[in-house]
Amino acid sequence: MPNPSSATSARGPARKPDPDRDVLAFIAEVMAGAPTEPLQAPPDFLAAAGELGIAFEPGEVEKLGRFLGLLLHASTRMNLTAIKEPGQAWQRHILDALTLMAPLAELPPGSTVVDIGTGGGVPGVPLAVVRPDLRFTLLDATAKKTAFVRAALDVLGVKHASVVTSRAEQAARDPQHRDAYDAAIARAVGPMATIAELATPFVKPGGVALLIKGERAGDELADAKAALHLLLSTHVGTLETPTGRIVVLEKMRPTPKAYPRGNGEPKRRPLRHDQDRPA
Ligand code: SAH
DSSP: OOOHHHHHHHTOSOOOOOHHHHHHHHHHHHHHTSOSSOOOOOHHHHHHHHHTTOOOOTTHHHHHHHHHHHHHHHHTTSSSOSOOOHHHHIIIIIIHHHTTHHHHTTSOTTOEEEEETOTTTTTHHHHHHHOTTSEEEEEESOHHHHHHHHHHHHHHTOOSEEEEESOHHHHTTSTTTTTOEEEEEEESSSOHHHHHHHHGGGEEEEEEEEEEEOTTHHHHHHHTHHHHHHTTEEEEEEEEETTEEEEEEEEOSOOOTTOSOSTTHHHHSOOOSGGGSOO
């Protein structure tokens, strides 16, 4: 009786695992099963966007709905978002991302924006749809997530956004990314001190980090006072939005060489005291 292991080897040598290829094959399969029709925007989304002063160009709402359809579909296969209900997703993913339109309005065409920990593409993808004049870089450490975001941008025909698979701690040491962006944006990547250490190294001196936060933004800022000081950044304002708060940090000078610290450190041991300053 043939045993299963010899049956396997009869098909030839086992192929060497190739994580990149496995991820691409998985995402191709996910996208093949994705809806081809955009999700319809509910009236309360359009009303809320109107109240934010956002006037969509033709086709933009449809692209946002297309993205949301892909995101919700992909979430059934991988860990991208816990929100399943479309109406809620329009609020929590699209509208929440678009609250950054107001602070980004100050950036002239051609400015560069990096989304740190973009996950399934929020807030970066919705913003790229409505600000085709900016150049976006969407960064995440998880290859499966960046593969999804790349595939989604492809479907949407968004060409002014590039996707980087890297830990922020590492990309921030690359001269191509360090002190390089007009703005860094982020949502749900960690408490203030953590995300400030991960995001501000990417920002040009004089540029801003725009962090989507919840109602605890004030407390988080108080906890991050020493961190902001060490990162040569200041809190220049907090905007109240229909979905939460946006904390605006300005980077005053190039980030000291010591930051960000090694992989995982900004999360494991958020900067808290001036004595965290490396000797
Ligand atoms: N911004 C998205 C995802 C939030 S979940 C949203 O709001 O829906 C946090 C994401 O940050 C995850 O996708 C995780 O992979 C990524 N992340 C966490 N720490 C990171 C780091 N140090 N470098 C790069 N990505 C990181």
